[in-house]
Amino acid sequence: MKNIYIILIFSFISAQSLNVTFRYIEKPTDNFARVFIPGTMPSGSSNDWGPNSNGIISPDAPSQMIYNQNTDSYEKSYSLSVGTEELYKVHYHFNQSGSESSWVPDPLNPNVTEDEYTNSILEVTDPLFFQPARHLDDQGLVDGLSLGIFTSTSFDSIKYSIGEELVSTSDYFFDNGVFYVSLDPPRSLYESYKIEAFINGQTYTAYDQPALDVVEEPKPDNIVMGPNWINGTMYLAIYAPHQPVVQIIVTEPGATGLASDAIVLKKDPSAEDIWWTELSLPSGTYDYEYLLVDGSRLPDPLARRIVEGKTRIEIGPGGVSTADDYDWQSTNYSRPDIENMIIYELHIDDFAAQGSGMGTFEDLENKLDYLHSIGVNAIELMPVYANNWSHSWGYDPIHHLALKELYGTPYEFKHLIDQAHLRGIAVLLDQVWNHIGSSGPLWKIQPDYNLNPYIKVWTETNPNEEQESWGQQDLDHFNPKTVEYVNQVNKIFVDEYRIDGFRFDAGRYIGWNFNQPELGLLAWTSELYEHDPSVIQTVEYLPSDPWLIDNTDIHSSWHDSFHDRTKNDVHNDYVSTLDIMRQMVQLHEYSSWGTPYSHFTQAIKYMISHDEQSVIQEMVEFAG
Template sequence: MKKIGLLLLVWLMHFGLSAQMVYIDPATGGGEDEITLFFNAAQGNKELVGASSVYVHHGVVTDNANGTAWKYVKGNWGQDDGIGKMTKIGTDLWQLKLSPNVRSYFGVPAAEKIYRISCVIRSADGSKKATMAAGNYGWGTVTTNQDIYINLNANAWISIDAPASSQLIASAGEKINFKATTSSNVSTMKLLINEGNGWEEKVTVTSGRNISYDYTATTSKTVAARVEAVVQGQGLNAEKSFDVVVRNPDLIAALPAGVLPGININDTSSVTLVLEAPAKKYVYAVGDFSNWKYQEKYQMTKTPDGRYFWITLDGLQPGKDYVFQYWVDGNIKIGDPYAVQVADPWNDSSIGTVFPNLPSYNKTEYGIATVLNTKPATYTWGLGETLWQRPKADHLVIYELHVRDFLKSHSFLDLIDTLSYFKKLGIDAIELMPVNEFEGNDSWGYNPSYFFAVDKYYGRPNDLRALIEAAHEQGIAVIMDIVLNHAFGQNPMLQLYFDGSKPTADSPWFNREYVGQYQWGYDFNHESPYTKTFVDRVNRYWLEEFHFDGFRFDFTKGFTNYAPNGSVDGFDQRRINLLKRMGDKIKEYDKDAYIILEHWAPAAEESILAGYGYKMWRNRSYDVVPATTGAGGGSFSDMGVTSHVTYFDSHDERRLAEHVITEGLSKEGYNTKTDEIMYERVKMAAAFTFLFTGPKMIWQFDELGYDIDINLNGRLGRKPLPWGNGGLGYYENELRQHIFTVYKEVLKLRKTLGADKLAAASQSHKLTGNTRRLVYNTTGTDLVVLGNFGLSKESLSPSFTGMGWWYNYFTGDSLQVTNVSTPIELLAGEWRVYTSTKMSNGLNGVVENYQNPVTISPAIFTQDQEITLTFDAQKASKAGTTGLVGASKVYFHSGVVKDAATGVWSKVVGTLKDDGLGEMTSIGNDKWQIKLTPVVYYNLNASEDIQQLAMYFRDADNVNKGKGFRDKDIYWDVASNDPFITIDPPAFDIDEEITITFNAGQGNKELLNSNSIYLHSGVGLVDTPNPQSTAWNKVVGNWGQDDGVGKMTRVAGTNKYQIKIKPRTYYGLKEGDFPYWIAAVFRSPDGSKKGTGSPGPLTQGFIASNLDFFLKNQGTTSVQSENEDKWLVYPNPSTDKIYLTEPAESIRVYDISGKLVWSGAGQEIEVNKWSKATYILHANVKNKILSTVLVVK
């Protein structure tokens, strides 16, 4: 029994330990023991949950029991080299053995006591690390810089605990407390001090565990402390050396002439460092030049007004990189805010070859540092820069580019090699997503830390200069996307005035509390004169030093301290004034610089800013997406304005192509989700968008139909490249190259005709509906663009500007117009570009119009309905053969598709022989028919659900074929037999468990074959035929969160998803509430997609115009009056049994407090043992919920 109890105790100890993020075994192990270090990724910040590889960067602490100084470190940060690699032993559970013992593993000399293991647990590349809240735990400590310290058993020991740092700053006469602790009570203990003249005993104790002494600092010197003690009869001693630097309180002088905050290079061996730090007491320059110690000579001089600290460093080696920091008031360590190069001890090792010969810096305990160099690499701009003329802003075509996701090498220099690609495409400008120093390497860049440094992950500063100059040589401007609304936690100006959680109230640059409801990082105080000066200097630096052509300023709506009722959405004159001031300053030194604002403010405010010459970002995805997916709606109005940079997607939006392939609609055989049709529709969207005048923007790879989900690898995560080894193969895909060609030719046509001329032309556009039109009547060549965004054939008036010959730009065909308004019939997805003069001989195959050679009657059918399928050989593609026009016999070769996402055929009918199986009947004019009922023809089981019929056509010899659009197999949707939404039972009260079933195979099918679907819902407690304003009540669900709230369960083998709920508990209802309606939206886990259908009635409710579901409880309530009670329940009052006139499917009885006292079904209830009281009875009778008062005597 004792053995069992001991085993249980051990198991419980392990279970308790494994609930910690880190622990050791044995838990009482010391430096002479073999120890296993365990890591549970499911605890703490969980950043390494699911990691395939985990490393521990680790060392030991030997100075004292509470120390944090790392020694004998093992590990190479960011390197996947096996040093410190942990072994996976379970789900998110990892271990590392320190063998044969801790001392030998780390190579600690025998004379040193080992108190702790220090560690940081990281991903293989160092981009992520596991940590937990700072604090002291039973097993050790987590410090504020997120380092982890695990206590070891050091047996008998002495620990010199104070001072905590070996580098001390003091005023003359200041007391410095020396303190030591022992592992247990002493019989004697002495503290001795050595100031360079030998040991002097200062204090002695003969009991207890503690000893202390106040040392008076007089001059700068090295001071050693020694503690000698007898512990448990054992003589012990410990020593520690301290560098005491006595600061000079009289080091005050004005700034040298001509210097600015930052690094001022005087000559090749001298710099003057200036730190702006109002109200700080003292600052030391510390770095490679001071051996990373406080030194008296590196105390910085304070200006008389206390605003600046400065120091001139002489005797520096020309061309050498010196890593340094400012150490402020003894507890703040920051880099220079104006430095042009940052040293990152966590991430620089992952930079690779894009920035060679980085200086060595691995002091994670000090954090981010900066680099000075008295003779930095120079860059000589070519003569072409003086002749460079920027394209006009009013009709600029911009290409938004993220370096990390554009090239595998993430290199500025390699980007130079792709400039010919942009030149060929025909864009005017590249907009680089943020390239100034941001936190980490793997980022979009909207987490800025240093505003004057080029982020090293993309290359060296001169590499960026070379890229910009090379772009100018190709006629391409370069715009910098810059974030001046906020900064992130590594920013030195933020850290200089920070209380551990937010900026302090005296910060010159930052608001203590975020202004407004949109919050990223820490909010700049744009009304502060310090911030204004800083912003102006940042802007000028990038324009003058790198020759950027302008800026796209991120979230300028945040450039304000005005937020009535917590909102910055309203008109704000102060914000206008701030932005105008900034722009005026830019124009002082670069009058033609582009100023583009991501503003999102009221139209009146944007109009004023546009009047200053600024351009606003304008997202029109909400107009272009529904048109392109075939959903209809959206307007193309105002897409030609010159005040806004118009686009249909950017880094912030889902891709247009991805929208189409995931939520595009279909009609009969025309399915916009198929690649080939999607390609044509995104071409049409591009033609309309870019043949509007005004500035426009392309998000990278839209010109190739990039269709990767924005949330792949996380919203900000890496996305697969379209080209190169391991890429998506887009560049080698002929059909995707046709998209590129359309973009190229549309932009070429825009330039050839002249955007200014088009803007000045008389216009007759049609901007809404399935069919749309652009018409420009210019002084030169006129332009007409026609498009059918619908899902079936439609006609529209072309409104040609004159009669005569018109020329189709993409086909090369000509059209003689005798009536400018004669309707032109366009197939589904067909679009045309006509010019009044011939400008192209056509581009073979670049644009094709979908024609379905198949019709099925009825067009919408289920798998158990008989259909008539007709094949028109004249409309079919030939698939590399001579086709089936004139064929004497045609076969229908087909199968079914159970999962439309894969397109995999099954249950194939056809042998590719002339055996009659699938043979069709000729009905003349190269048309052929076959009748079939899918469930019979394909021999389907009763439980098999199919989503599509798949087919192509062949002749008797299987030599010639007929296929669909662009030689692809033909697919036709099969309607589901099952209803869209069901609630079972259809009538229910608040305590009835109901099952809501959603059929993803109905409607838009956007959630078809989803791994996970969520119900976002509310309950309507008002009996009304119009529940839209009342049913979104007591909402359950957290939009966009994959947190299990409202998660549905997939019914195995189907596309149905279910959730079981009891309205009372699920929605938090009370007695007397009745759930008349349930409002519902069915969504993907991230909320980017939702399953819905066309507005209109359903069996159990309706789909509203906003595409929300409203599901009606089929039961009604009836509270009987006293005279009507016998109609439902009798006798009432009762002492024995009560009876219902009709049997009920369910019965519930509640007391007056709402507590359920009885439930069941049937026609009678025994109440003879019930308490005498009044009750409420609810009965479900023939799908009606009937209620009455019941009295028991």
């Protein structure tokens, strides 16, 4: 049967600027009290970005969106100049006062800034086709189709088609540049959808989603999430919670693929939300990215290497990391005893001293002899995985596994570890398991708090978890999927990179419960201990808690009182002999009484960390 086209005739003329209507389409799982669209609109005024005060937007702020039943969406219009770039986000209030809130990128616009803020980007063009959307009901069927169409010239008509069947022409709406058609009965998400706009005698394809054919087939049992190089074949598997379809775009290195070239992954009918495929390609290096139904593109959450936002692999010996075939030289290496470990914490870029954003794994490798010469037998690397800044301490990650591209490749990281081991130096890795950035695949795979098992609203806390996410997305450590993900990443660093141990950052904000040992901090520390009991596990748990260390598989924690009493002495503050003996020597924390660490290896004695000034700086600048 031929496609049936419906033509809607309009005339839409505006002034030099465009009056652009932003929309938010409520999902069946949403539970917000109100929604806002703050940003650089209106630019330079007191009302831009909400306005907000330290991230809090008033309930009656002018950026609040109002529900329009004619378009089945919340709307807010701004007058924008053609040729400008606007940055914005969606802001939710989850209670009436607005004290419980969250900022997220626009789920209808996949274009975001590649920085810590992950703001949505709108390039104002004329004409402008903005926020195409298929409205889904609670059964996952399409019950509406909408698109923003804005122009300053003569607007003639719209033609749209859905699949190859007749569509009703009685229920459409167009106002303030928003086109909406209600579909009754609802249509399948897998049908083709196309919208064409006729403006000033010219035809524009404003939206074109081809039909999708999903094949159900169980994935092979030996395939885990992420890329898999097994017996000369590359398999890819991804857990995509509540995604109706997942596609993949594979290109030559550095190329940008078209959505029309995307391949639909197979759906595993025996596992919930698992998608997979086998790549039958000639030997060589390739980039790939996943494509979601809303147009979002994302790298693999378990990628080892990301280049320009895409996962890089090798069909060949290099495999999933492009360095699977690395030839390790330090085969006789023995990990230093924890009793004798002298740890040097460092930041790759700063320690390399090559200029901001210029330091690499190779630069650190060139300084290993110096570290060895001063008696260091362990280096603790501040986070080495991807974030959105050229220079960052790394505690704002967008990925927990893929290495920061500016630092180097998986091959170069393995070579650094190998060379450290040849000198008897252990390598510990700082892991940030409290939070993740919005531009990372763990959030983008399902940008809905109610559907994404990895992420929760940061104001919601689990047992023994304190409230903080530093503006990032807060990981839900009491969801089994999060635990599974953490376990896989930790084991990859141990097995593939031969990492000697970890420092788990911000332990107070992770949570644990001895009645639920399969969840939270207890879950992955015990799993890691069972996997390899020699792997060193330390935690930044401040204020420190010796009892927790004594009753878990965590080896040690930072001895905070040792640092504090040392700092007191530098400042010539009075510290009693009893406090020195009890808190510095006898392993008490904060008080000379109570339960101390039960063994000296449980307390990492430190005088400086990345959060503190050096002792020399304290003496010179603060103590005269």
